[in-house]
Amino acid sequence: MDITNYVVLACILFAIGATTVLLRRNAIVVFMGVELMLNATNLVFVTFARIHGDLTGQVLAFFVMVVAAAEVVVGLAIIVTIFRTRRSASVDDVNLLHG
Amino acid sequence: MNGVILAAEGGVAADFSAEPVLASVVKAVLIVVFLLTSVLFAIWFERKVVAKMQLRPGPNWHGPKGLLQSLADAMKLLLKEDVNVTRADRVVYLLAPMLSVSASLLVFAVIPFGPTVTIPFTDFSTPAQLTDFPVAVLYILAAASVGVYGIVLGGWASGSTYPLLGAVRSTAQVISYELAMGLSLVSVFIMAGSMSTSQIVNSQAQIWWFIPLAPAFVVYVISMVGETNRLPFDLPEAEGELVSGYMTEYSSMKFAWFFLAEYINMLNVSAVAVTLFLGGWRAPVPDGFLGDALNTGWLPIVWFLVKVWAVMFFFVWVRGTLLRLRYDQFMIFGWKVLIPVALGWVVVLGGVQWALTVAELPRSTFLFAALGVVVLVLLPMMFWPEKRRRPEPAEPETIDAFAGGYPVPPLPGQKLPASERFGKEVAGSDQ
């Protein structure tokens, strides 16, 4: 099997993650879509690290994980705060900035 | 696929390069059998020991000394009616106990029962361990973190309040105590220079790590009790508050699975404690004693089991002795005591290791320096003034909650007046 299949899989996962962000209203699910996209990029990093025989790709994937963890912490805190004030976790309810 | 990893030499003591698939399968089956029988024994063991501590006989009817009591209980659970809750999320409700059990079964795959053994009557020799790899201890942590899903999902899927509360509690609890546990393990990694279990056992030939790494060991022991939801940290299932926490709505075999998972988890953390801190399968004798006869062949498996059951005894002992903590005290203990202590210890240990291996200070110099630091820290503490008791909080001032006809939130130090209904005469109470 060609290793590039991994990359193709990552592309599909990325596209599904992006679509989730576009289509789901629940902020938490949207967030999961973002996580899926990050995971897909990680798969690409790992695969390229393998193709090129260079551990740097894995290190970058590691960094992505750490940054994702930080992002999740803050993101979820924001969601909780919004939920407290608006009793809703829908991203469409946060539309005070509409024109 | 695993060939790449299993054949690797880096940092792994046990040699799995010539392992036939059949041997692995046999070992896996043996481990599962061992775990299941151990659980049956553990339940009996616990009841018996607690009974002795409470000056009563305990199970003594079925089998010799009541040894078959657990088997009878298991049979009862198997045959009981399988109740499903109406409001449950069916798939997850079923999935949760399975997840718990399968995650708990994973850990023993990397626990070394002994050194390389030779099968009697053949010349086939193999490590007494299913597998090992350079990040084996991390793998244990990963398996533990997957195991939590069983609890969380079980609590959620029941569609009921108490289980949900128990699930939320256990999530917070396990995540918190996993941190402290991971940090306490780091000091072992530093000393052993490896994350492979067999290598860690090998590194304890001179001295078992629980002596030089005593603080880490204490942190590990505390967090292992927290991690397995055992008394005094059994808050997710606290009978007095939450009925049974996440297991409330489970019955018959599904309940048995959770039960099984809990006891396997006890065995898991005990085995990890033994492997990482208590010398693994090593005999409690100095290195080279009797030409290492006690540390070769099948005998080490006995040492290993004895140590595991000693830790199990500790579990039961603690259960019989201590009361359950209040939840907030428990979380404060985890976050404000355990984690900082573990972190501080890792830093200290890192400094020590740097001084001894990188800077290559002579041991005597280093010891004197360490002594000096300790004295310097202790001296001011002797003269530290006693903490004054904080004055009682002043009675908050009551405000007008509807000043000017608008609801007014209270400021710090103020409180809202009692509700209109408060103290109202109960209508028709004299009837």
Place this chain on the structure above:
Amino acid sequence: MNDVIGYAPWLVGFPLVGAAVLLLGGRALDKWGHWIGVLASSASALLGGWLLFRMIGADPAERVADQRLWTWMSAGGLDVDLGLRLDPLSMTFVMLVTFVGTLIHFYSVEYMAHDPHRRRFFAYLNLFIAAMLVLVLADSYLVLFVGWEGVGLASYLLIGFWDHKRPNAVAAKKAFVMNRVGDMGLIVAMALLFAHTGALDFGTLFDAGDAGAGEGLAEATGAVSTLDQGTATAVGLALLLAACGKSAQFPLQAWLGDAMAGPTPVSALIHAATMVTAGVYLLVRSGPILDAAPTAQLVIVIVGTVTLIFGAIIGCAKDDIKKALAASTMSQIGYMMLAAGLGPVGYAFAIFHLLTHGFFKAGLFLGAGSVMHGMKDEVNMRGFGALRRVMPLTAWSMFFGWLAILGIPPFSGFWSKDKIIEAAFTGEGWQPWVFGGAALIGAGITAFYMTRLMTMTFWGRPRWTEPEYHPHESPALMVWPQVILAVGSIALGGVLAFGDVFTTWLEPSVGHVEHHEPVLSVPVLMGATIAVVVVGALVGYLMYRRDVPAEAPRGSVLTRAARRDLFQDTVNEGLVMKPGQGVTAVLVTADTGVVARGWGVLAVGLAGLGAWLRRAQTGYVRAYAASMAAGVLIIGAVIVLVATLGPTAGA
């Protein structure tokens, strides 16, 4: 001097830090903050005294020292270093400013004791001192300008200190605006200088390189010497405009009288030690430029002469004690300008008079403040009379100030004013007769109105009633500064004039010039001056010795004109304000009619466009995410297409 100049920044630093602490310190300092102000000013004065002592001890050739603190700005050809210059001229001013300033600080502690904003007042006083010190210590026109503006700001804040009263606020604004007019002159002068010489620092402009440093400005061969006649005249006139603004010279004199609205210590500070002297300082400092522009010098002399007569006439008609003193200041500064315009022969005398004037005028103002303090802030002299009995110390100190300003020998004023009159009589043609004569007449008028002031206030019969007013001597902290200043009024002039010690002292800064003989012999002039002064004083005394009507009589045309400040405000309004308002009205119409409407149309159009574009902002995060994804998609598609179709495809 170079070894001690490192301390010079602290001269400015102390009061500046004092002001900062007081302004930022907040109400915590309300109770005792004024002592910080006093301390800062005193520290500056003590440091100044020590530096003066060192300078006197130094070799005259080494008395000029420059210190470059840091490069302030470097833009194209303009490199401005922030630096200080210590030389006898600036040292004189430092001493005047800090010493008199410190006395005024002490005085204000008591004078402002009941003011709720005393802390703020002292902060402004410190700021004033700091700004003035920057002005006199500057080693370039640009740094001088900083101090110049700082003085303007501080005076604005202080004149309008009681800005809850409308006249005070208006007076502050007036002073500020008229000062701006003068500032224009300084800016133009700086621009001209920079355009023609490429430098603004005194070292390059006036000194002839290292060899020339400290040689004195009379032989200056600095960059100024390359200026042609016309430019020098223009620069000189611009500098004159600046000096007129700051020193309240004709025609920018109108603000000075109104500035009396501020607390009396402020008046003393503005009139004696700081602010108004800045113009004279500027002209003397720019001596080499003026020397190259005789026309400008002539104009300066004319302005000085006009102002001195002008101020003296106004002074005769004022019933307000402070306004009378203010007019007197205008007049005395006119003397100084006159001297400064005479060229090298007059610079030293201008500064000398400035110094003695600083002392006796400060003393007079503090005395006036003391009188007001005792008379419930009453300023109308017609309500005074015979106050010498109830406030003897104030009366005595003002008496010596009076003798000094009259120029009675051997008091301070005599030594300086007489020299100026002498200098005014030097020259050729019609000039000595006109200017000298004016100066002589001015001295007579001065004697008249000052005697009038003293008579109406301290002598004669009391015109106040006891239960309504209860005049009393001021507290010690207010009296002692007056006494010290009175001592200065008595002795300072004589001491400094003895053996020309002061003019010699100033030589490194203003140069040395052989004394020219006046057109009349010196003893004759001296005698004439004293005679004129005595006559003026006698007339004044005799006229106001008896009862003074409580209501001022209508008086002659000249009196009425003088009461209205010789129509200075009317002239200003007619010549400047009315046309300006007309122009403004036209501009406003043009602005609203053409510009505003045009932009309005544009704005409406843009708003419409915005309203249309606004629809894209749905407020839905997902819609924005969709546009983002579309962008990514387009970029990706372009990359694919380029890679596929481009020349490097398949590489």
Place this chain on the structure above:
Amino acid sequence: MTPDMAGMTTSGGEAFLFWVLAPLMVLAALGLLFVRRAVHAALCIVFVMVSLAIMYIASSAPFLGVVQVVVYTGAVMMLFLFVLMLVGVDASDSLTETIRGQRWIGLLLGLGLAVVLIGVVSQAAFRPGTPLTEDQVANPVGLARVLFGDYVLAMETVGVLLVTAAMGALMLTHRRRLEPKRTQRYVAEQRVKALPEGGTLTPLPAPGVYAQTNAMDVPALGPDGRPLEHSVSRVLRIRGQEKAAPASLVETGPAGEVSTVRTGTDGGEDA
């Protein structure tokens, strides 16, 4: 297969693993789009993440694989579940689209993204380098060298970022305590203080639970057989919603005496 493509292919076992896992992963990922309950979506993505971890291990990144499980499934997704439970888990989302056209735009963009990305991958020419050595693969030391050598600054920055994020989350979710904390000691003292005004030290009795009813609006019976009014919630009593204890249990005697009627056979319960 040309020799220079050696680095680009996998073993048969790995290919098998891939073809088993990949479709399942795509299915699970699609679950994110179509399931109504957020918890199910979380489970789907947990499955994807664990599968990814397995793929990492197969792709010679065992350390990363284990970290993936620990960090993503163990911490990140657990946090997601935690928040889901905090903000109400029972809310299952409606999948009807409310923004006009967003569904089609979203689907179109998602598909387009997939097509373009896969197009890029298929267009690209890969030049394989030297494969990772076994020692590099198996030993986290190799990874540590890169991490703490070439990328040590980034590592430290990321550490700072994590701490900042933690602080940020604390600040965001922090609620200021408006009233002083009611400690155990405080509550106990208040109870003792309230004693003279008719307070009780112990908790109130629980409502009655009988064979006929186990609702909380029925009072319990005291040891003397009288109904205990305080065992019913005060709110119910104020609303007048409490019910009388079953008449079969309480019998009012002529003199207002209350006696318990024996139910069933004598001592039947004790048997």
